[in-house]
Amino acid sequence: MTDGQVTAEGLRVAIGFPSAVMLVMGGMVGVGVFVNPAVVARSLHTPQLVLAAWIAGGAIALLGAFVYAELAARMPTTGGEYVYLRDTYGPLVGFLFGWTTLLVVHTGGMAAVAIVFARNLAVLGVAAPQGVVVVAVLAALAAVNCLGVQAGNGVQGWLGLLKVAAIITLVVCGLLIAQPAAALAAKAAAPPPLDLLKSFGAAMIPVVFSYGGWQTSNYVAGEVRDAHSNLARALVVGVIGVIVLYLSVTLACLRALGVSGLAATLTPASDVLQKVAGPLGAKLAAGAIALSALAFLSQSTLTGPRVIFAMASDGLFFRQVARIAKGSRVPAIAIVLQAAWTCLLALSGSYEQILSYVIAMNFLFFALSASCLFVLRRRTDDGGAHLGFRAPLHPVTTGLFIVACGLIVAASFWAYPVNSLVGYAIMLAGAPLYLVWRRRGAAVISKRA
Helix, strand or coil: CCCCCECCCCCECCECHHHHHHHHHHHHCCCHHHCHHHHHHHHCCCHHHHHHHHHHHHHHHHHHHHHHHHHHHHCCCCCCHHHHHHHHHCHHHHHHHHHHHHHHHHHHHHHHHHHHHHHHHHHCCCCCCHHHHHHHHHHHHHHHHHCCHHHHHHHHHHHHHHHHHHHHHHHHHHHHHCCCCCCCCCCCCCCCHHHHHHHHHHHHHHHHHHHCCHHHHHHHHHHECCHHHHHHHHHHHHHHHHHHHHHHHHHHHHHHHHHHHHHHCCCHHHHHHHHHHCCHHHHHHHHHHHHHHHHHHHHHHHHCHHHHHHHHHCCCCCHHHHCCCCCCCCCHHHHHHHHHHHHHHHHHCCHHHHHCCHHHHHHHHHHHHHHHHHHHHHHCCCCCCCCCCCCCCCCHHHHHHHHHHHHHHHHHHHHCHHHHHHHHHHHHCCHHHHHHHHHHHHHHHHHHC
């Protein structure tokens, strides 16, 4: 589709390749890049292991990008994983994905980042109450996105560029300007292999959480120009760009602080910048984190509502959520609903507990979505030769991604068994609601088929 056309759902096609790249990167790079290098260093006490964890996480994300790029090429429609799971395994699986995305995964992450945004504004001298800032920023971003996909995409694109510039500044300070940390003469004794394996698995949880988010760009596939090629390429380019950023940030923190200094701090970005700019460094770090948080919220406000919009269009959610605003051609009710629920989570404080449930559920759906590719390839008589992108070295790379997802789910249960079980309980709690909507949904989906 070309710019200005309208999809079958009534959405306007207006996102090009450069914007799609920024969507991918914007969905991945939140505030974790400024904090999680220290979290990883507390579990893994050598620079080599810390870098190995970030490299492993990047490799998993790239394998996922290959899979999702082909899924986008095969099914360039609004809704992303909801559509892939619905058409492969049935509407119940798709609904459970959409239910957890709205209730926990997407909105929980947004609530946490909104709180981080408000707290860093306070560091910069903004005296407004935290709750007021959270509601104001979420309402403002929802309003911008209700004006049209061009407005929402334009704002998130510019914020994304500024965010990348802020991260590059941190990298330059850590690698080129700050004095390197003194090396420690003594080396800690190597832990037993089983303890090291558990520590590495625990460290991978914040790593993969930081790398997550590439899939959200698929939610708006119906609004991307020539999505079968542009979105597919954007996924690979965007993920590679984030891998480079994350490894650069980790190297900068390790050089400036040393692995022990990195493990000892709660604010690695601030510590690095303070070595360069003195007391001003804390405010520079707060500004960078606030900007990164705002950019992430902008991207999430654009992408997330398309999932519940797709569900409602199938009759598997409140009918009103499928309405398209006549002038802007966006799912305005879905946008407002997501913003309102995110505000509720942020103000209630429950987002902190919700975040501990996310990894086990997220990677279950990553694995299920990746497995769709095996089914879709079998269904395609011509082998998909007409597609704009095919996952390289499939089925090996796709299989490796599924295995990696399974290992991450297992590590999540190993490290946080109660939280992981609670997450799955929340997911399965959506099944009774599916039964309420399924009659109407079955009729809509059968007509579309």
